[in-house]
Amino acid sequence: AQRVTQPEKLLSVFKGAPVELKCNYSYSGSPELFWYVQYSRQRLQLLLRHISRESIKGFTADLNKGETSFHLKKPFAQEEDSAMYYCALSGHSFQKLVFGTGTRLLVSP
Amino acid sequence: GAGVSQSPSNKVTEKGKDVELRCDPISGHTALYWYRQRLGQGLEFLIYFQGNSAPDKSGLPSDRFSAERTGESVSTLTIQRTQQEDSAVYLCASSSLGSTDTQYFGPGTRLTVL
Numbered sequence: 001a002q003r004v005t006q007p008e009k010l011l012s013v014f015k016g017a018p019v020e021l022k023c024n025y026s027y028s029g030s031p032e033l034f035w036y037v038q039y040s041r042q043r044l045q046l047l048l049r050h051i052s053r054e055s056i057k058g059f060t061a062d063l064n065k066g067e068t069s070f071h072l073k074k075p076f077a078q079e080e081d082s083a084m085y086y087c088a089l090s091g092h093s094f095q096k097l098v099f100g101t102g103t104r105l106l107v108s109p
Numbered sequence: 110g111a112g113v114s115q116s117p118s119n120k121v122t123e124k125g126k127d128v129e130l131r132c133d134p135i136s137g138h139t140a141l142y143w144y145r146q147r148l149g150q151g152l153e154f155l156i157y158f159q160g161n162s163a164p165d166k167s168g169l170p171s172d173r174f175s176a177e178r179t180g181e182s183v184s185t186l187t188i189q190r191t192q193q194e195d196s197a198v199y200l201c202a203s204s205s206l207g208s209t210d211t212q213y214f215g216p217g218t219r220l221t222v223l
Contacts, residue, residue: 004151043112044152044200044214086151096142096154096168097212 002027004087006100013077014108021072021103023061023087031089033063033070034097038084047072047085057081077107111135113215115201121221122191130186130218134203141184142202142212143176152200158184191222 003026013019025031035047048056050063050070061072070087084104088097114133122128134141143155154168158178169175173191178184188195198219202212 006151043216046211049211088152096157096165097144097152098154099144099151101149101151 002031002089002091002098004089004098004100006085006087006103008103009101010104010106012106012108015079016076019072019074019077019081019105019107021085021087021105023070023072023100025068025070025087025089027068027089027091029091030065031091033061034088034090035059035061035070035072036086036088036099038086040083044086077105079107079109081105082107113201113203113213115199115215115218117218118216119219119221121223123223124193125190127187127189128191128220130188130199130220132184132186132201132203132215134182134184134201135205135213137181138203138205138213139181140204140210140212141178142204143184143186144200144202145197146200146217147197155186155199188220191220193222196220196222 005024007022033050036044037047038044059072059074061070063070084102086102087100090097116131139160141158144152145155146152156176157165173189176186198217200217201215204210204212
């Protein structure tokens, strides 16, 4: 069965501190992994995907197949990073996304 | 151009009534998805349309739920005989090859069943 686990409901850090939002997945094949973000009063939007291997807004995520993890990291958190973050997977292109329950990141000044 | 739009933004209904939720995808997007988000939970997949192929209905929770799509445009999600557990935010997303299959989400419809 496909499953995405985000163990933390809330992560609270101070501005400038490193951030790591955890994501573990369960999938029998080779999934595509994504991080979506929802800022206050905005719609859900794609932050990054593992196949792109890019850094967006200073965030990176590395797919670790051995640990079945796709943790989202940023070395220095900013207040504007405060949002709800969802990890998601799909079996392949143009298929449904399976989402985790989300982690709310709060960055305090 | 405009993003994915959904209407209504909020819907309050009484238990047992039928509701229709509408989604207008981004023009030219061949794929359309419906998800549901209950309070405190992640998004649950409901149904997926891709071009003229048969829809993937594997996520529909019961036969009270159905959805239609007109060609590659508007989609309507219908919930018959609503129950309180149907209360959730219903999200629509669309994607296409041209967008490297990134799913673009609408603002959602918040459904409250009293």
